[in-house]
Amino acid sequence: MKKFTLKHLVAALAVGVASLAAHAADLRPHIVRFGYGLAEDSNQGRAAKFLAEDLAKRTGGKFRMKGFASASLGNDMQMQNALIGGAQEMTVVSTATLVGIVDDFGVFDLPFLFANEKEADAVLDGPVGQKLAAKLESKGLVGLVYWENGFRNLTNSKHPIAKMDDLKGVKLRVMQNPMYIDMFNAMGANAIPLSFAELFTALESRTVDGQENPVNTIESSKFYEVQKYLTITRHVYSPWIVLASKKWWDGLNADEKQAVQASAVASRDFERKDSRDAGAVALEDLKKKGMQVTVLNEAELARMRQAARPAVDKFAASGHADLVKDIDASVAKLRH
Secondary structure, three states, rough: OOOOOOHHHHHHHHHHHOOOOOOHHOOEEEEEEEEEOOOOOOOOHHHHHHHHHHHHOOOOOOOOOEEEOOOOOHHHHHHHHOOOOOOOOEEEEEEHHOOOOHHHHHHHHOOOOOHHHHHHHHHHOOOHHHHHOOOOHHHHHHEEEEEEEEEEEEEEEEOOOHHHHHHOEEEEEEOOOHHHHHHHHHOOOOEEEOOOOHHHHHOOOOOOOOEEHHHHHHHHHOOHOOOOEEEOOOOOOOEEEEEEEEEOOOOOOHHHHHHHHHHHHHHHHHHHHHHHHHHHHHHHHEEEOOOOEEOOOOOHHHHHHHHHHHHHHHHHHHHHHHHHHHHHHHHHHHHH
């Protein structure tokens, strides 16, 4: 028989208190469909599972969330539209695909905006990130928290990319986002916008030569099966945002909204730690699986920054100068 320790007692009491709180709150039964683009065994899938379990625990089983992996409910844009129409309750998508709804989200696609994860967390969880999320409500979406996709890197099947000139003529899949198209065309690549759901097939058939994503996504999506060369550029820090349908959200009472928001925050903290821990492991795994890894030197990264600068200036000049300044100011505080 196992020894019952004080630690066990505290844990049991915590569960009991959570259960009592859930019963005391005004909570009704809900089925929540949570769609996401990556595979179930990805960092995105693990976080979706955590969110479902945390929400069930927090609500005494009243909220039953079902995760739909691998874009089975549609790509990011299709799921956003399903939320707006009230046909789906929740999703997590790239902020890049929200640009067509609130163009300010293009700021997170600016190249070399953040030097590290600490800077990204501070901006996303601070006033700038919250102000942007609030702009979604008038469009039929509720932004709850930001998860981490991570710093993006390049892969391709043609040759190693050790300098910016090596991008010339590479058909590079990018997200359906003008910033990415402008940025990579300026660096010499042939940027081809394509949804993530179509990407593996496009790489396999050589419709495109390469793509850019964080190492976790490169591994979980098995791009190493169709891509030989990986270049560490960390050119963009890419966040995900957890969204709720405003139509659905407006039907929740205060206690229910509080439970969903609290579980979303818990999932954010879990997902970021998991993502960062998994990133280091993923890079080693990709090497073992045969990918040839090149780390760009500082001189080549500086050339890339310079080439991409017109895309940044174009974004700032299109009515976003104050937003760019706000982020630069937030980041500058952290660097001093």
